[in-house]
Amino acid sequence: xxxxxxxxxxxxxxxxxxxxxxxxxxxxxxxxxxxxxxxxxxxxxxxxxxxxxxxxxxxxxxxxxxxxxxxxxxxxxxxxxxxxxxxxxxxxxxxxxxxxxxxxxxxxxxxxxxxxxxxxxxxxxxxxxxxxxxxxxxxxxxxxxxxxxxxxxxxxxxxxxxxxxxxxxxxxxxxxxxxxxxxxxxxxxxxxxxxxxxxxxxxxxxxxxxxxxxxxxxxxxxxxxxxxxxxxxxxxxxxxxxxxxxxxxxxxxxxxxxxxxxxxxxxxxxxxxxxxxxxxxxxxxxxxxxxxxxxxxxxxxxxxxxxxxxxxxxxxxxxxxxxxxxxxxxxx
Numbered sequence: 224x225x226x227x228x229x230x231x232x233x234x235x236x237x238x239x240x241x242x243x244x245x246x247x248x249x250x251x252x253x254x255x256x257x258x259x260x261x262x263x264x265x266x267x268x269x270x271x272x273x274x275x276x277x278x279x280x281x282x283x284x285x286x287x288x289x290x291x292x293x294x295x296x297x298x299x300x301x302x303x304x305x306x307x308x309x310x311x312x313x314x315x316x317x318x319x320x321x322x323x324x325x326x327x328x329x330x331x332x333x334x335x336x337x338x339x340x341x342x343x344x345x346x347x348x349x350x351x352x353x354x355x356x357x358x359x360x361x362x363x364x365x366x367x368x369x370x371x372x373x374x375x376x377x378x379x380x381x382x383x384x385x386x387x388x389x390x391x392x393x394x395x396x397x398x399x400x401x402x403x404x405x406x407x408x409x410x411x412x413x414x415x416x417x418x419x420x421x422x423x424x425x426x427x428x429x430x431x432x433x434x435x436x437x438x439x440x441x442x443x444x445x446x447x448x449x450x451x452x453x454x455x456x457x458x459x460x461x462x463x464x465x466x467x468x469x470x471x472x473x474x475x476x477x478x479x480x481x482x483x484x485x486x487x488x489x490x491x492x493x494x495x496x497x498x499x500x501x502x503x504x505x506x507x508x509x510x511x512x513x514x515x516x517x518x519x520x521x522x523x524x525x526x527x528x529x530x531x532x533x534x535x536x537x538x539x540x541x542x543x544x545x546x547x548x549x550x551x552x553x554x555x
Contacts, residue, residue, distance in 0.1 A: 252289065252292065254285050255285045255286060255288050255289025255292065256289065256318055256322075257275065257285075257322075258271065258275070258281075258282045258285035258286050258289070259285075259286050259289055259297060259311075259314070259315075259318075260315070260318060260319070260322055261274050261275050261282070262282060262286060262298065262305060263298075263307055263311070263315045266304065266305060266306075267304075267305060268282050268283055268286075268305060286298070293314070295308075295310045295311075295314070296308050296310065296311070297310065297311035297314060298311055339370065339530065340368050340370065340371055340529075340530045340531040340533075340534045341370040341371060341530075341531060342370075342371065342372065342529065342531050343371075343372045343373075343374060343531075344371060344372070344373055344374070344390050344391065344531055344532060344535055345374045345376065345388055345389050345390045345391075346361075346373060346374065346375050346376065346389070346390065346391055346392075346393070347376045347378060347389040347391070347392040347393070348375065348376070348377060348378075348392070348393040349377070349378070349379050349393070349394075349395070349474075350377045350378070350379050350473075350474075350475075351473075351474045351475050351491075351493075351494060352393060352395060352491075352493060353375060353377045353393075354377075354475075355493050355494065356493045356544065357375070357393060360538075360539065360542055360543070361373055361375065363542065364535065364538050364539075364542075367538070368531070368534060368535075368538075371531045371534075371535070376389060379444070379445045380445045381445075390522065390532055391520055391521065391522045391532065391535065391536065392520075392521045392522075393518070393519070393520055393521070394518075394519050394521055395411050395491060395516070395517070395518045395519070396411065396516050396517075397515070397516060397517075398517075398519055398521070400521075402523075403521045403522065403523060404521065404522050404523065404524065405519040405520075405521045406519060406520050406521075406522075406536060406540060407517045407518070407519055408517070408518040408519060408520055408539060408540060408543040409517065409518050409543050409544075409545055409546075410514075410516070410517055410518075411491065411492055411516040411517050411518050412491075412492045412512060412513075412514070412516070412546070413452075413453060413489050413490065413491055413492070413512060413513060413516065414489065414490065414492065414495060414499075414506045414509070414512055415428070415434075415452070415487060415488070415489045415506065415507050415508045415512070416481065416487070416488070416489075416490065416495055416499065416504040416505055416506045416507065417481060417484075417486065417487045417488075417504065417505055417507070418481060418482055418483065418484045418503065418504060418505070419502070419503075419505060420483075420484035421438075421481075421484040421485070421486060421487070422505050424484070425437060425438065427487070427505065427507040428487065428507060428508065429507070429508075430508075431454060431456070431461070431463065431508070431511065434452075434463065434465045434487070435465065435466065437465075437486065437487050438468040438469075438485065438486035438487065439465040439466065439467045439468060439486055439487050439488065440467060440468065440469050440470075440471070440477050440480050440481055440485060440486045440487065440488040441464075441465070441467035441469070441470040441471075441477075441488070442470070442471065442472070442473075442474055442477050442488075443470050443471065443472040444472070445472075449464060449467070449470060451463060451464050452464070452465060452489040453489070453512075453513045453516075454508070454511045454512060454513065455511055455512060455513045455514055455515070456511055460513060460515070468485070468486050469485060469486065474490070474491070474494065475494075477490060478490060478494050478495070478498075481504065482498065482503060482504070487507075492546040493518075493544075493546055496546040496547055500547060518543065520536055520539050520540070522536065
């Protein structure tokens with residue numbers, strides 16, 4: 224696209240904003256410089272046009288505008304050849320480094336998208352999930368891709384991709400944000416469980432109604448709200464907020480208190496799977512637990528993903544663990 228800067232000297236004309244003038248001048252200069260560099264490199268207006276995919280006449284107009292802007296003749300044109308003037312050679316030498324840097328910058332961006340994976344990935348994850356699930360995966364990923372650096376941000380809040388400068392975020396549960404891409408890693412189950420010592424002393428709730436008669440442990444999430452317990456009954460999600468003996472704002476501490484027989488809690492699969500398999504926790508109400516939850520890796524766009532981010536997402540989808548509950552009826 225050709226651009227030009229026209230300044231009308233008139234008392235009635237609106238003053239031209241300096242930034243607008245600079246932008247317009249740059250537009251004229253850039254197209255002219257690219258045409259000039261092509262002609263100087265190819266030694267021909269025709270070949271320069273072929274190189275840039277535009278007509279000879281367009282190349283000529285852009286070079287003429289540049290010469291007018293510089294008040295300098297850049298080429299000596301004859302019917303047989305085109306040669307740089309002394310000033311044209313000096314201008315070419317000065318421009319060459321800048322053009323080379325722009326080409327280098329563009330190639331660098333293409334390599335991020337198409338080349339061998341390298342660079343930095345910023346990752347956001349809830350604290351407990353990051354420690355228990357993600358840390359072992361990141362170790363294996365780093366061994367497979369040594370040229371990629373990882374910056375892990377542990378936060379139980381809802382991270383913002385733009386404000387927090389995060390490339391990918393791990394989330395569990397239901398994804399209700401339509402502005403992001405959420406790729407499902409696998410199913411998520413939230414199970415109600417207790418330690419054998421608690422079961423021996425108090426038994427287990429066999430129905431949702433019996434939860435009111437048990438010592439429940441609740442988790443206060445980052446918003447300050449106590450996390451509701453979720454169940455799936457008669458095709459619908461039912462949420463409860465049982466009266467709690469103990470409430471804590473850290474999910475790992477919820478697990479700790481349950482393992483020590485303080486009471487009953489509903490916890491995520493990745494927290495309890497190994498403890499259930501080791502008979503350190505007993506699951507109840509398995510038939511009424513929610514089955515529409517998932518673990519997700521989230522990012523802003525499918526387009527223009529750097530190679531490092533693409534291989535990271537693909538690795539996580541392929542290697543994400545499937546949590547087993549040791550025959551407790553919860554395996555998805």
